[in-house]
Amino acid sequence: MSEKVLMKGNEAIAEAAIKAGCMHYFGYPITPQTEIAAYMAKRMPKIGGTFLQAESEVSAINMVYGVASAGYRVMTSSSSPGVSLKQEGISYIAGADLPALIVNVQRGGPGLGGIQPSQSDYFQATKGGGHGDYHLIVLAPASVQEMADLTVKAFDLADKYRMPAMLLADGTMGQMMEPVEIPEVEARAVDHSWAVRGTNCEREHNIVNSLYLKPEILEQTNFERFERYRQIEENECMYESFMMEDAEYCVVAFGIAARVSKNAVVAARKAGIKVGLIRPITLWPFPKKALAKAAQKVKGFLSVELSMGQMIEDVRLAIDCKKPVQLCNRTGGMIVTPEEVLSSIEKLAKENA
Amino acid sequence: MTTQILIAGFGGQGVLFAGKCLAYEGLFENKQVSWLPSYGPEMRGGTANCSVILSDDPVGSPIVSNPDVLLAMNLPSLDKYEAATVPGGKIVVDSTLIDRKVERTDLQAYYIPATKLAASLGTPTLANMIMLGKMIKETGVVDFDNATEAMKKVVSAKRADLLEANIKALKTGFDYEG
Numbered sequence: 001m002s003e004k005v006l007m008k009g010n011e012a013i014a015e016a017a018i019k020a021g022c023m024h025y026f027g028y029p030i031t032p033q034t035e036i037a038a039y040m041a042k043r044m045p046k047i048g049g050t051f052l053q054a055e056s057e058v059s060a061i062n063m064v065y066g067v068a069s070a071g072y073r074v075m076t077s078s079s080s081p082g083v084s085l086k087q088e089g090i091s092y093i094a095g096a097d098l099p100a101l102i103v104n105v106q107r108g109g110p111g112l113g114g115i116q117p118s119q120s121d122y123f124q125a126t127k128g129g130g131h132g133d134y135h136l137i138v139l140a141p142a143s144v145q146e147m148a149d150l151t152v153k154a155f156d157l158a159d160k161y162r163m164p165a166m167l168l169a170d171g172t173m174g175q176m177m178e179p180v181e182i183p184e185v186e187a188r189a190v191d192h193s194w195a196v197r198g199t200n201c202e203r204e205h206n207i208v209n210s211l212y213l214k215p216e217i218l219e220q221t222n223f224e225r226f227e228r229y230r231q232i233e234e235n236e237c238m239y240e241s242f243m244m245e246d247a248e249y250c251v252v253a254f255g256i257a258a259r260v261s262k263n264a265v266v267a268a269r270k271a272g273i274k275v276g277l278i279r280p281i282t283l284w285p286f287p288k289k290a291l292a293k294a295a296q297k298v299k300g301f302l303s304v305e306l307s308m309g310q311m312i313e314d315v316r317l318a319i320d321c322k323k324p325v326q327l328c329n330r331t332g333g334m335i336v337t338p339e340e341v342l343s344s345i346e347k348l349a350k351e352n353a
Numbered sequence: 354m355t356t357q358i359l360i361a362g363f364g365g366q367g368v369l370f371a372g373k374c375l376a377y378e379g380l381f382e383n384k385q386v387s388w389l390p391s392y393g394p395e396m397r398g399g400t401a402n403c404s405v406i407l408s409d410d411p412v413g414s415p416i417v418s419n420p421d422v423l424l425a426m427n428l429p430s431l432d433k434y435e436a437a438t439v440p441g442g443k444i445v446v447d448s449t450l451i452d453r454k455v456e457r458t459d460l461q462a463y464y465i466p467a468t469k470l471a472a473s474l475g476t477p478t479l480a481n482m483i484m485l486g487k488m489i490k491e492t493g494v495v496d497f498d499n500a501t502e503a504m505k506k507v508v509s510a511k512r513a514d515l516l517e518a519n520i521k522a523l524k525t526g527f528d529y530e531g
Contacts, residue, residue: 006376006388032392115393176415177373177388179380256414263413338414 004179009147009169010035012180013077013103014043016148019185020155022073022101023049026063028056028082031115032171033105036077057082061089061102068098068164069208071195073155077103079171080121081112083129090164091130095210097194097225099158101151102136103167105174108333116333117171117256120307125168126284126314133222135229137165137236138283140254144178150281152185157236159190161228168283170306172256172335238281239290243269247276249348250294252315253304254280257336261304264341271342273349283311288318295319300352304328304341324352354409356494357417360484361402361434362426362447367481370507371424372403374485374519378495378503379407387415400429407494422492424484425451426467445488447480463491465529471522479522486526497527 007015014036017025025040037053044051050067054060060076067074078086083104093100106121108114125138137157139150147169154165196206212218240258243265244250253261258279268275278294280287295301300323303312309327316325328344330336358375362368369390379386389404404417418437423444425431428451431444438444440459449468465487467480489497501520508516 004380006373006380006386171392172389172415175390175392177376178412178415179386259412260414260416266413335416337416337418 004181006177007144007180008035008175008177009141009144010105010174011039012144012148012182013151013167013169014039015182016151017075017101017155018043018047018049019182020073020152021185021187022075022155023047024067024072024074025050026052026054026060026074026076027078028054028060030079030082032107032117032174033077033079033103035174036103036105057085058089061086061093064100064102065089065093065096065098068093068100069096069196071192071197073099073101073159075101075103077105079105079107080109080118083121083124087124087130090136091128091132091134092210093164094130094134094136095132096208097162098164098208099155099162100164101154101158101167102164103169106168106170108331114333115171117173117335118306118331118333119170119255119257120310120331121168122283122305122307122310125166126286134225135163135284137161137163137232137285138168139165139238140168140281140283141173142255142258142279142281144173144176144180146281147173148180148182152183156188159188161232162194163228168255170256233285236282237285237287237289239287240279240281241290242277242279244276244278244294247274247294247297248299249273249275249302249345249352250291250298250300251275251277251302251304251341251345252280252291252311253277254283254311257304257306260336260338261341263338264345267338267342268345271346273345275345275349280311286314286318291315291318292320295322298323300348301325302328302341302344302348304336304344306335307331324348355412356407356421356492357419358405358407358422358424358488358494359402359417359420359434360405360424360426361400361430364399364401366401366426367478368401368426369403371481371485372405374482374500374504374507375405375407375495377507378500379405381499381503381506382495384408385410385412387412389415402430422488422494424488426480426484427451428453431455443488443492445484445491447484449480461491463487465526465531467526470525470529474518474522474525476518476522479518482519482522483526483529486523487529488526489523490527
């Protein structure tokens, strides 16, 4: 066990990525994730890795595409406007079935928006984001420790299923410091027989590509990819359940919104309202089964989000609209307070007694 | 037991660094801690603040809106956060830079001429450590001996020459009677 140190969430991502064997980082600075790039700029040259500040986010993601084609662990990071720029490249990486990590430390939008924390890229992250039929594995950390742990997890899942993964954080998670133990990661054997690393004239060329001009073949490729997605939905859902045992109401929140909501859940319990929290850790795959199960016993749900209400749609879908789902939200860089969440819980309980 | 602390002042006064020292002191005592800076387009001379939470339980929201303890290092900070401080809370005021008294009567106020004391020590940039020392004395939120140990973690090896000065400033604040 290594010693606990205080680190910013952004730094924890960077160090955990290095520990996970990521030797190649391409990015472009943008608040509030710049510490990731700064950390990589300092560390990568010392360990023989690559740090490259590209001329734009579009370049950075295509450099990621290149390294991923060769089967090496690779990542990029940005914040909301920069991640929008990367979407074409992300779609290509998904279409070419390559593992890679994209980090989005979200800020308020749309447009250039602001620099304060937000969760309004939920749709973009979980529904594809770029063009075509595809998903990313999307992990949502709610502590600096999870910023580190889920970075490692994201690389592992990306390798396992040969697809890009996204760490969806926000400005608060990136900027805050908490004690963190950077995980020691054992090297895992990964099949790279598909990678383009040179043939030594000993085998046929591998081809990494996302172009399929015959529709029958493209359709078949998408079918096969979605079969993998089905397995992921079956096997890789992660969530935290907090005070749900006897809960009559269920708050659903991820990331910083879940942290704030926990304070409110504890306060509501003190006021006699039996409420619990389900915190999705994977946003895709979304923990549908956990919510469907909760819907069998709770009287109502409250989706707490830093957006105009995006995850709430997945909550409703997961429970087939069997119970009322209300929204408690702030957006544009504003953060919900525990008091706001508490009064929303009280309203939910009153209207669904 | 959870203590929510807000340290606020001008950019350049070492507000974030003081918070980092405090967070490390909490970590040193095996407390749960969080540190969150304001990260707007701050610059030297602008306003800066940071939220530090020390707790025996896992920290929920890391955002301090209603501090138990406020360290006010300039007048705009006292003006802004005095009303938000919880009843029964504590406010430590740098009386060199803030020429008014705390108006609230339902909390404890402490006055220390931190900027002047720092200058007289020959380290005018360490008013932050003097404020922190005074706060530790009045709240007991961490043990003073641990605070000096933790300081060794925060002051980087490259700047080891500044360790003594920081500890001295911390002790000056801690020992201040007035």
